[in-house]
Amino acid sequence: MKIKSQIVVASLLFISIESLGQTSQIKIAQNAVGKLQVAIASGLDKNKQLNIIGEGIKATESALTDRKTKNWPETWAIRSYLSSYVALLDDNDSNADKYYQTAIETLDQAKKLDKYQSNGALVDAASYNIIIKKQEKGNKAYQGGEYLNAFTLLKEVSDFFPKDTTIAVNAALSAQNINDYTTALALFKRAKDNGITNPAVFQAMAGIYSSKFEQETAIKTLEEGIKVNPYNMFLNNNYINLLLDNEKYDRATQAIEKTLSVEKKNKLLYFLYGYLYQVNLNNSTAELAYKKALALDQNYFDALYQLGLVYLNLANDALKLEKKDISGFGAYINRAEYALLQAHEINPNDKQTTQLLIDIYTRKNKLDKVQDLRKKLLEF
Structure with a gap:
């Protein structure tokens, strides 16, 4: 009986010492966390930080071999x-990726075990670091x-930092590239709602x-x-073109006039302004607009072609008068010929100009x- 009692006591003593040993490993890990925070605040180089971290990770490895401490949420956190x-x-990179996966797996376990959220600060810090790593990997x-x-x-990073407009845009661009336009739109909208002013975001959303x-x-x-x-310039051009595509000509004209009041070097706007007046049969205003476009670029094919049409229209109008204006007709035909010849020299293969x-x-x-x-027309 005495022998049996001594064996039991010895066994209990062994368990107690072993448990104490594993608990001390948790203390080492806790100290490593504290030392790391001091090292970061002090600006120690990353090699010294990694050495401190190594001590802590080694201690957690030992703690995870014990029946008791392996179930402590603090060990995993x-x-x-x-x-x-x-x-x-x-x-x-290989080592960083290994520990990245370890961080994710152990964080999940820490959350499962921590019913009372007693390790919230550690869990939050680990979550933050993992998200930063995901951002790095996502950008790469x-x-x-x-x-x-x-x-x-x-997308996960943006959900974590919903007010960060740069991350939202990067996630949206990624979504666009996999043709997930619904999610891309939601992410662009997130960026817009949080104050982004980048014109490309509004262009992408409109598209x-x-x-x-x-x-x-x-x-x-x-x-x-x-x-x-x-x-x-790009937003205005998109806006005007969209108005034109949807036959909102009055709004397009107003938008062009407003833009031209400050941006007087935009040949495309002068061209569009002339075209709007031309389709509304105001050939005189169209002529002035096309000439302003050509003053900025004398080889602007579209403006030359449309100017030629304006002169042809004016020539035809001269013949519709009660008393036909033959001299006016001839003058406008000559101007049309001159404009269209210039257009033909720039683009000799354009069938409409040739015709x-x-x-x-x-x-x-x-x-x-x-x-x-x-x-030549037959050769096209």
């Missing part, structure tokens, strides 16, 4: 916290063209709305963009030129 720092600090994936992986990571046939929302989005980026010149030379009875142009 400390291991996740320290592993997440290795993932951020280690220059060895995007740059490498791995858009699905980039989207998965950056998605247009693809969904929500034209009014697309127009409104561009108007919002112009409000925070007044007279931005208009054939019509003019037919009227002028210059049949040799008509024949030459018809031969």
